[in-house]
Amino acid sequence: MGDYHFQYLQQYLHNVNLRKKVKELLKEKTEIQQKLEILERDDNHSLEERKKRLRSLASEVQRNFECPLTKCNKKYGSEGSLNQHIKLKHPELVNKT
Structure with a gap:
């Protein structure tokens, strides 16, 4: 009986x-x-804050980069935008260079 009681206390x-x-x-x-x-x-x-970017209005952008084709009168505010236009609208110019 003592062994049983001891095991019971251990388990408890x-x-x-x-x-x-x-x-x-x-x-x-x-x-x-x-x-x-x-x-x-x-x-x-912080994700919401990162998504919000202050952008310039289209009327505020100085468009100094002109498309080299004379029949295309497009102008862009950055060289990267002009290059993207050329790749998308005038791929023949990209293949020449």
Whole structure:
């Protein structure tokens, strides 16, 4: 009977320790979830802020880059935009060079 009682006490103490660990882990899980929610909220705000860009109005852009074809009267505000126009609208010019 003594051996049975000893095993019962061991199991009881083991269960008490496991319950403590489970409570600690649940508390830690809750804290981590709260931190994650805060980080996601902050990250969403920063993503929204990154998406917003101040752009110049079309009327404000100085168009100094002209298409080299005389029949095409297009002008662009940057060399990159002009190059993109040439690639898309005048591929024969790209193939020459």
